[in-house]
Amino acid sequence: MTFLEIDHVSKNFPAPDGRGEICVFRDVAFGLGEGEFLTMVGHSGCGKSTLLNIIAGLERPTAGGVVLQGREIKGPGIDRMVVFQNFALMPWLTVFDNVRVAVRAAHPAWPAAQVTAWVRRYVEMVGLGGAEKKRPAALSGGMRQRVGLARAFSTEPKVLLLDEPFAQIDALTRGVIQDELVRMWTASRNTVFMVTHDVDEAILLSDRIALMTSGPEARLAEIVEVKIPRPRTRAELIDDPEYLRLRNHILHFLMEVGRRSPVQDEVAASTGRAPALARTS
Amino acid sequence: MGRDRLRVVCYSVLLAVVFVAVWQASVAGNKPGKGLPGPAAVGRAAVEMLSNPFYNNGPNDKGIGLQFLSSLGRLAIGYIAASVTAILLGVFLGLSPTLYRAVNPYVQILKPISPLAWMPLFLYTIKDSAWAAVLVIFMSSLWPTLANTAFGVSSIKRDYLNVAAILQLSWWRRLLTVILPGAAPAVVAGLRISIGSAWVAIVAAEMLIGGTGVGYFVWNEWNNLQLTSVIFAILAIGLIGVLLDVGLGKLSRRLAYAD
Numbered sequence: 052m053t054f055l056e057i058d059h060v061s062k063n064f065p066a067p068d069g070r071g072e073i074c075v076f077r078d079v080a081f082g083l084g085e086g087e088f089l090t091m092v093g094h095s096g097c098g099k100s101t102l103l104n105i106i107a108g109l110e111r112p113t114a115g116g117v118v119l120q121g122r123e124i125k126g127p128g129i130d131r132m133v134v135f136q137n138f139a140l141m142p143w144l145t146v147f148d149n150v151r152v153a154v155r156a157a158h159p160a161w162p163a164a165q166v167t168a169w170v171r172r173y174v175e176m177v178g179l180g181g182a183e184k185k186r187p188a189a190l191s192g193g194m195r196q197r198v199g200l201a202r203a204f205s206t207e208p209k210v211l212l213l214d215e216p217f218a219q220i221d222a223l224t225r226g227v228i229q230d231e232l233v234r235m236w237t238a239s240r241n242t243v244f245m246v247t248h249d250v251d252e253a254i255l256l257s258d259r260i261a262l263m264t265s266g267p268e269a270r271l272a273e274i275v276e277v278k279i280p281r282p283r284t285r286a287e288l289i290d291d292p293e294y295l296r297l298r299n300h301i302l303h304f305l306m307e308v309g310r311r312s313p314v315q316d317e318v319a320a321s322t323g324r325a326p327a328l329a330r331t332s
Numbered sequence: 333m334g335r336d337r338l339r340v341v342c343y344s345v346l347l348a349v350v351f352v353a354v355w356q357a358s359v360a361g362n363k364p365g366k367g368l369p370g371p372a373a374v375g376r377a378a379v380e381m382l383s384n385p386f387y388n389n390g391p392n393d394k395g396i397g398l399q400f401l402s403s404l405g406r407l408a409i410g411y412i413a414a415s416v417t418a419i420l421l422g423v424f425l426g427l428s429p430t431l432y433r434a435v436n437p438y439v440q441i442l443k444p445i446s447p448l449a450w451m452p453l454f455l456y457t458i459k460d461s462a463w464a465a466v467l468v469i470f471m472s473s474l475w476p477t478l479a480n481t482a483f484g485v486s487s488i489k490r491d492y493l494n495v496a497a498i499l500q501l502s503w504w505r506r507l508l509t510v511i512l513p514g515a516a517p518a519v520v521a522g523l524r525i526s527i528g529s530a531w532v533a534i535v536a537a538e539m540l541i542g543g544t545g546v547g548y549f550v551w552n553e554w555n556n557l558q559l560t561s562v563i564f565a566i567l568a569i570g571l572i573g574v575l576l577d578v579g580l581g582k583l584s585r586r587l588a589y590a591d
Contacts, residue, residue, distance in 0.1 A: 109494050127497040139491035142589040143513040152509055156499035188590035206499075 053082030054242055055106070055210055060115035062101050075101055076269040078115070081261060083210075083242055089274075090245040090253040092301060093263030094309055099246040103214050106244060107133050119210065129157055132203040136215040138195040140187040140202075147183035150174055150202045157206035173205040174198075177231060193224035197231065204235050211236075213245035217252060226285060229255060237282070250301045254294055255283055262301065265308045272308070275300065369560045374567075377560035392552065394544065396565065400572065402544040403534055406462070410469025411530050415523060417470075418477035422519070423511060425478075426485025439479065447472035447533045451540060461541035465534070472533035473526035477519065484518025485511055489591075516587040524580045531573045 538547025
């Protein structure tokens, strides 16, 4: 049995002109095994963040459903922590308190001392020991996302949902935080669903990569397996032939999908069928 | 920076000196006891009143300190009750756009009503003038806080509420860790407007109900033709209003946050 099942999920939004609905994506189905790291890649507007929100329980699917360990997801829950693109740290709380809110929520019965020790452990794990008393506004983007990671991992969720977690971090810091994530994930082995449009990031981190066609009416085109053994480092990756093959495959796919003309989109919207895709593999 | 400040202080002092001089000059020809009292007379009255502010010689003769204390006591009860009510209601309105839009027309109608207009109704229903005055304070400080809280809560970033939902925080914890701190800057801005309008309203309310309080004092001294006391009381009302605002200003700086 798959651990997390995305069961033929479709999502419609009300059309901007107020008449009818627009289908963002249709009939998306795949599963994640326990401890698997799966990344979804696609252009803006393909609904990948919407799908992540549906798994988080923050949005409802129009059709289909999401099943975690045999139980359908009805709403948000602490077993599915989200790491947000814009960090979503409470600006009025310190670094320490931002993590503490999550730990207390995950372990309501713990005495204060145990909560404090646990929070400290995760704050130090992301290298922010000494910055506990700072407010998010005093931190750089990279440091803020470290807090975001600490908050998410500290609750030991069944599923980690990463919503373009590195998109707002400058390129030089990004690699460091990615390594941070790999280190934490290697230790915890949570099941991870990540959304990104950074192909290198997807290959570096994932076990499998799901490719979405462009929206509206986006569909899951294929899921490719990343057969590069772990641990992976950026330095080794650049020369790995499998990495190059995968990267080319995904980039070609994205260009192919991105080249879809607006006319095709209109056809797709009126017929309810996505245009055929050129496969490059 | 330091020079700018010095210049500001100089202009302020200069303005005060000019004002007092013009005031003194305009009353210089008056015979003693006739016409508007000058600054010197008001100063003498102030020294006299402040030298024994808390005496109590019966209902019509109390020290100015006692009068201010009784006004501030009324203000505290009415204002705190109104603030708690307004913040709680505001949270509900802010969290539910539907409720907000349903209630908003009534708030808009109630908001411009002078709080004193309610006085007859309060006097008739509770038959106690002191509590009627407290209720006037309540009405005067309700709407700004209510409107600001609803606005502040409704503009809390969706992400923060999503985090609270994912963490499955209880309603109270959600209120205390996300909603109130998130809306705090707007709430305190409302509280500041409210305390200003409450302080404005209490003088008028006390003129109507009599008995105690600075509003009653002003009216009573007018009846005694003690204009020196009236002028001093006016200045003191302004000064206390500033102190109330400064206190909330400090609170507002403490609760501000940078996104």
